[in-house]
Amino acid sequence: MGIMPATFRHMAPRIPAQPRKSAHTGANGGGVVKAVLGPTNTGKTHLAIERLCAHSSGAIGFPLRLLAREVYDRVCAIKGADNVALITGEEKIEPKGARWHLCTVEAMPSRPDLAFVALDEAQLSADPERGHVFTDRLLHTRGREETMLLGSSTLEPMIKALVPEAEVVTRPRFSTLTHVGAKKLSRIPPRSAIVAFSAEQVYVMAEMLRRFRGGAAVVMGALSPQTRNAQVAMYQAGEVDYLVATDAVGMGLNLDVHHVAFAGLSKFDGHRQRRLTTVEMAQIAGRAGRHQRDGTFGTLAGAGGTNPEFTDEEIYAIEEHRFPPLTRLFWREAEPRFDSIATLIEDLESLPPRPELATPPQAIDLAVLKRLAEDADTASSVRGKRAVERFWDVCRLPDFRSQGEETHSRFVARLWQDLRHGYLGADYVAQAIAQLDNPSGDIDTLQARISAIRSWAYIAQRPDWVLAKDEMSARARAVEARLSDALHARLTERFVNRRTAVLMRKAGADASLLPVRLSDEGAVLVDDEPIGHLEGFRFVVDPLARAEDRRLLLAAAERHLPGLLHNRAKALAKATRESRGIEFEDTALVWQDTVVAKLERGRTMLAPRLKPDVALDRLAPTDKAEVVAALDGWLQTQHQRHLKPLLALDEASRDPASGPELRALLLHLVEAGGVLVREGSGLDRLDAAQRQRLKKLGVRIGALDLFLPNALRPGAMQAWHRLARIWGRPAPLPPETMQPVVHAKIAPAGYRRLGNESLRVDLAEKLLQAAHATRMATKARRVFLDPAIARSMSLSTAAYAALLRAGGFRVHMGRSLPEKAFGPPHPPLWDWRPSRREPATEPERPKPPPTGAFAALAELVAR
16 A cells, blocks of 8 residues: 555545435445455456446546546447546546546545446555545445445455445455565566665666666656656557556556566655555555466665565565554545634544544645635635635645645645636636746656646636636646656656667577668668668667677677678679669769778779778678679779770870870870860871871860860769879869869869969860951951850950960950040950961861862872
8 A cells, every 4th residue: 555645635626425424324325335355456446347337327536647547548448438537636528428437536526326436445545645535435425326445455344344334345366476585686587667765766776777678667656647657658568678666656557567676665754764564565566467477576686785675574464465454544524614714724623533533644735724824914815605615625736746835835825816806817827837838858857847737737627716727728738748748758768778678678698589680771670779780881889879788789780790791782783783872982982871992093094993892801702702893894884984085095095006106195185184285295296197096086186275075074074083083193173064164273174274264175175266267257467356255155355365365366455546536445356476486276177179270280190
C-alpha cells in the first residue's frame, strides 16, 4: 500500500451524495455489497470491470487518474464512447446520457440511480493523506443493485466492523513471489523494475542502466499521467528492458515485470525518514509476475553505498501475503456546515463517530483553510453560507506543484480574490495557460510547467469558476499534452540509448548473432538502429556510441562486413559501367560522396595512372579487381570523350613521318591544352606539307594563336586542367561554361588576356577576321571598325582596341571639330601595319581561281 501524494485529493467538485444513513452503521439497504479482497495480481479490477459492464449503469472509483483513463478506454471499446463518462479533477468527458462512469475516487458520483458501484484500492482508507475520502466512499457510496469494495486482505476486519452487511470474498494471487536476494545493477535481468525513493536516485539508476543496458523507462509520481503512460508504453513495447520508478509504480500499474529490485527500503513520508512497512513492500514487489507467470523480488547491491536487505520476517510476509490487519481507518466530516469559517473548521476537525475511525493528520486543504482564516483581509471577504462553501472549494485546489502549505496558500489566496466576486475571465485564464505553453527546457523545467498546467486544468473544469469552461479546459489539456510529449522526449533522450538496447537484446554476449544490414545511405543497422556507417569501404563506429558499446559494435561489424562490402563492390562496379553516380572532384574519383580512387602521373600527360583508395584493400581480391577494372574503363571512356582531339595530336607527335619541327610543335600544343600563342611557337619553321598535316589534325592557325576548336569545349578544358594539376602545372581553372569573356588577373587556359579582361581565343580570332573582312571590303587605307560585335560578346571597347592592336592594327583618332562647328565627332579609324619584328599574318582565306592568259598557260604547262 503506497502512500499517495496529496495532489490527488479532491480531484473534482463533489457530486451531491444520496441521503445517508448513520455513519455508525454504514448500511444503505438495497443492493448486494461485496468486498473482494486479496493481494496484487488476483484479478480484482478485471472482475469489477466485468461486473460494471454486466449492469445497466454504474461507476468505478480509482486511486489514480491514469487508471481511470486506462479503464475508460477499455469500457469504451465494449459499450461505445457515447455511453461512457470519464470524470477526474483535470478532465471531464461526460456524454449526454452516459450510463457507465470511470472516475477518480474524489470525483465518484453518489447517485442512487446507478446500478453498480465499485471502489478500487479501498485499503487506502488508512492512508494519512487521502484516507478520509476513501473511508467516506466505503461507508456511504452504494449501487442500486450491487456494490463492490476492492482491496487488500488487511482491510477485512474493518469491512466486517463498518460494513457488516458486506459479503467478503478472498481471492488468491495467480502467481507466486519469490525472494532472490541482492543483485548488482549490471546483473539485473531484463524485464525488471528498479524502485528508488527519490528523483535523484531514480536519475542515477536510469543513467547507469543507459550505460550498461541501453536505457530504461522512468516512472515517478511527479510525471503527468500522459508522460507516465508514454514511458510505460515504451517499456511494454520492449524498446527498453528496464523500468526505474518510485513507489508510485506499486499502485495499479499493470506491467510485464519479471523482477522488482529495491534500491532502498526507506523513504521520506513528508515528515520523517522511515522504513517501508511490509504492506508497502508487498504492494511494490507485487508488480513482479502477472497473471500466472511467477515473479521475483530482491534488493540492489551497492545502491548509493548501502546494501539494503529484507529481514526474514519481511520476506515471509511478502511471499506468503501475511500482513497485520488494519485496526482503524481515517475519517473526516464529508458534509460540514458552512455557517462560518470557524464552524467549517470545527466540523472538519470533529472527532470520528466510531472507535474504528481516526482523525487523519492535517491535510493540505485544511491547512490552507486555517492559514487563510488567520489573514484578516481574506477572512473578512468570506461572508455568508454560499461564500464559505465557495471559499472551501477554492481551498481544496490540489497542490499539484508540491510546493508546500505556505506557497500553495498564497496561490489559493490570489485565486480567491479573483473568484470572490464571480467568474474568472476567459482572457485571464487563456493568458495563464499560454504562458505555460512552452515545450522547451530540461526535465525539471518541464515537470514544473506540467504541475502548473494541471492546476489550471483543474480550475478550468469548474463551471462555477470559469465562464468559457469547455474552451479553456480543452486548451489546458492541449498544453499538458504538448508538455507531456516534450517531457517524454527529454526522458527518452537522456535515459535511453536505443543502439545499446538493440545490441543487448539481439546479441547478448555473441556479436555474431546480430542481424546487420546496410541502408541506402550507407548506415550499418541492427534492427533499424544505426551502429555506424560505411565511408566508402571503411566502417566507422557511430561517434555517439559510448566507449563500452564500441567493442560490441566493432565485433558485430567485423562479423558481417565481408558480405556488406561484397554487395557494395558490386554496386560500385555496376554504377561505374553505367556511368551513373560516379564523378570527378578535382583529381579524385568520387562515388556516393566517397573517394574511391585518385589520378596520379602516368607515362605521359594524357595517360594518367589510376590509384585505388586504400579502403578498397578491404575487399576480396576478385571484388577489388572487378572494381578497379570498371573504374579504369570509366576513366578511358571519359578521356576518349573529352580529350579525343588532344589524343590525336599526342599520337601524331610520336609519328616519325611528322618531322621533328611539327612533332615539337604538337608536343607544346598538347602540354598547353590545345591552345598555343603563335609567336615563338615554331610555326614559321614548318614547310607546306607539315602545315597541311597540322590543319588535317584540326589545328587552326590564327593571327595570334594556334588552337584546337574542339579542345575549347568545357569538358575538354576541365579534363586537361585536371591532368595539368597532376603534372604540377597549375593554371587558373577555366569556367565550366567557357563563357566568351572572363575577368581575372591571369588568363585561364584557352583565353587571351586583353587588359583586365580575357577573351576566348576562338572568339578573338573571329573578331580579327571580321576586322580584316571590313578592311578588304572597303579597300580603303583607314577604316572604321564597329565595336558592336565585340560588345555582343560582353567585351569592352577598350579590350577590343587592345585585341586590334595585338593583331597589327593601328588607330588614328579623328580630328576635332573647328570652332563654332557642330555635329558628331569623327570616329577613330584603323589601318593595318604589321610589326617588322614579327609581321602579323592575315587570316588565310580560300584563293579565287586564276583567270587570264597566264592562267591558261599555266594549265597547259601542268598537262
